Amino acid sequence: MNSNKLFRLLGLTAVIGPLQFSTLQGAEYFYFSEAAPNVPTWSLQMKRMRLDTGIVESLLTVDPVENHIGGIAIDEAGGYLYSGTRYFLFRANLDGTGRVNLVSTVNANGVGDVELDLAGGKIYWTEVGNGRNAIRSANLDGSNVQSLYDVGFSGLIEGIALDLPAGKLYFQQNVNQDNDTIRVMNLDGSNVAVVFTLADAAINPHDVEIDVAERRLYWNTTGPTTPTALYVADLRTLTYGLLTTQPYQNANGFHFDPQDNVLYVIGQKSFTPPHTIESVILRSKAGFTGFDEILGGRAAFLNYLCLARLPDSNQPPQADAGSDQTIECMGQLTSVQLDGTASFDPDGDVIEFEWSVPANSGAVIDNPTAASPTGQFPLGPTLVTLTVTDGKGEISVDDVLITVQDTTPPVLICTTDKIALWPPNHEMVTVTISVQVSDACISPEQAVLQAAISSNEPDDATGDGSSTGDVNGQDGYASPVPVTNLEYDSANNTYAGTVALRAERNGFTGGRVYSIVCHVTDPAGNQATASCVVVVPHDKRRK
Known part of the structure; x- marks a missing residue:
């Protein structure tokens, strides 16, 4: 459903093309042409505004010699x-790049309204100007140009609208000041017929749109009067009437959106010749009793309005949580620097960061919204998730595996409260054993500690008296005797236990040595060994 407007002011011919509605889901954009005074010439640009954000971007610029930018029709899928301009019907990418001229115009003022029949592979347009007012068609690539309806000086043709299911094309023809008409013909230009001969109040129609499903036709009047009016016709009963008026003059382009029952219209809010202009785009919701501005303050003539629903061109950001890291344990929690700085947004949008770890992982991110925060991680692997957002609803997620490993054995120190037993009176003496365990990764009580005592002499050796069970009642010479009562003392950060050793030795050797060997294994499997001794000297000099 399209509309067209031919607007002449100050020697500038500004062509308003069809308004187009698309049911393709995505962001809603208004495409429009803008003629801004740039004395002594004019700046002619095609622009678009994203409806939900109000952001306006320039798409392409036309040389002033081409006089105007005409109707705009959108092929979202393609x-x-x-x-079109004064000299060419053209095609470009949706972002305005890659312009290709398809057809040269044949009249003085060039392309007016433009409509597409994508299923049929056809493009239809009006050419408006001195001595040649016509409706033409061609293939979408510009080939097979046909002149469908040519009235020469016999009337001004501007807006067209396609009824593709019926194979019809509706258009307005301003025959003269008192005899303006809405007409219809077949898509091949045959069987032209008058649908409405308009009364004075509805004369001078310009934009034309059709709601095929409801069989309604819309057009607007325009001119240097306020307010300007929009009309609706019932094609079943062939009756028409006033739909609404908008508060400003020169309602150049308009669009009726049947999906949301919303009317959009361009209005010229103010104009002080020769170069002071303010134009707006207005919206009137269901009921059409009032308008609100959705784009205002444009210091230019807005000569065309086209609503299109396009796939959202916003690209998602790319999260990069960095390479997996393996770090040596430095404590109960190990500090690790995370790095998300390689994340980016292909559209250049500012991105926001959110780092997270599993709820029961024991890990903590110090500043989870920073690009490169520091995290505190326990022993073992932790999966860290980086979520990046672009502020437009797009997100990207990347994971990084942080592994804190323990490859360093604990450190052991073994001591006793007695280093020598004297006198060698064959009595059992209580000796306290203390073992200090140091490990950067764990609490000492998490280690597995074992200790055993051996003797370098048999229990009943020559010259030591007749006694046995010299190590806790067992023979420490035959095999090491385990120490079974070592308990962790958190106040002193040591393991402590006692053992009973007999104070005797072989009287014919250098003395007895009780060796206490401690062995520790941490949760990572690292092992360490330490030893200490208690001696029974041969004589007092050797204690």
Whole structure:
């Protein structure tokens, strides 16, 4: 459903093309042409505004010698827009790049309204100007140009609208000041007929749109009067009437969106010749009793309005949580620097960071919204997730595996409260054993500690008296005797236990040595060994 407007002011011919509605889901954009005074010439640009954000971007600029930018028709699926100037019907990418001229115009003022029949592979447009007012068609690539309806000086043709299911094309023809009409013909230009001969109040129609499903036709009047009016016709009963009026003059382009029952219209809010202009785009919701501005303050003539629903061109950001890291344990929690700085947004949007770890992992991220925060990680693997958002609803997620490993054995120190037993009176003496365990990764009580005592002499050796069970009642010479009562003392950060050793030795040797060997294994499997001794000297000099 399209509309067209031919607007002449100050020697500038500004052509308003069809308004187009698309049911393709995605972001809603208004495409429009803008003629801004740039004395002594004019700046002619095609622009678009994203409806939900109000952001306006320039798409392409036309040389002033081409006089105007005409109607705009959108092929969302194909990724093209079609429009025209004084000299050419052209095609470009939806972002305005890649312009290709398809057809040269044959009249003085060039392309007016443009409409597409994508299923049929056709483009239809009006050419408006001195001595040649016509409706033409061609293939979408510009080939097979046909002149469908040519009235010469016999009337001004501007807006067209396609009723593709019925194979019809509706258009307005301003025959003269008192005899303006809405007409219809077949898509091949045959069987032209008058649908409405308009009364004075509805004369001078310009934009034309059709709601095929409801069989309604819309057009607007325009001119240097306020307010300007929009009309609706019932094609079943062939009756028409006033739909609404908008508060400003020169309602150049308009669009009726049947999906949301919303009317959009361009209005010229103010104009002080020769170069002071303010134009707006207005919206009137269901009921059409009032308008609100959705784009205002444009110091230019807005000569065309086209609503299109396009796939959202916003690209998602790319999260990069960095390479997996393996770090040596430095404590109960180990500090690790995370790095998300390689994350980016292909559109250049500012991205936001959110780092997270599993709820029961024991890990903590110090500043989870920073690009490169520091995390505190326990022993073992932790999966860290980086979520990046672009502020437009797009997200990207990347994971990094942080592994804190323990490859360093604990450190053991073994001591006793007695280093020598004297006198060698064959009595059992209580000796306290203390073992200090140091490990950077764990609490000492998490280690597995074992200790055993051996003797370098048999229990009943020559010259030591007749006694046995010299190590806790067992023979420490035959095999090491385990120490079974070592307990962790958190106050002193040591393991402590006692053992009973007999104070005797072989009287014919250098003395007895009780060796206490301690062995520790941490949860990572690292092992360490330490030993200490208690001696029974041969004589007092050797204690």
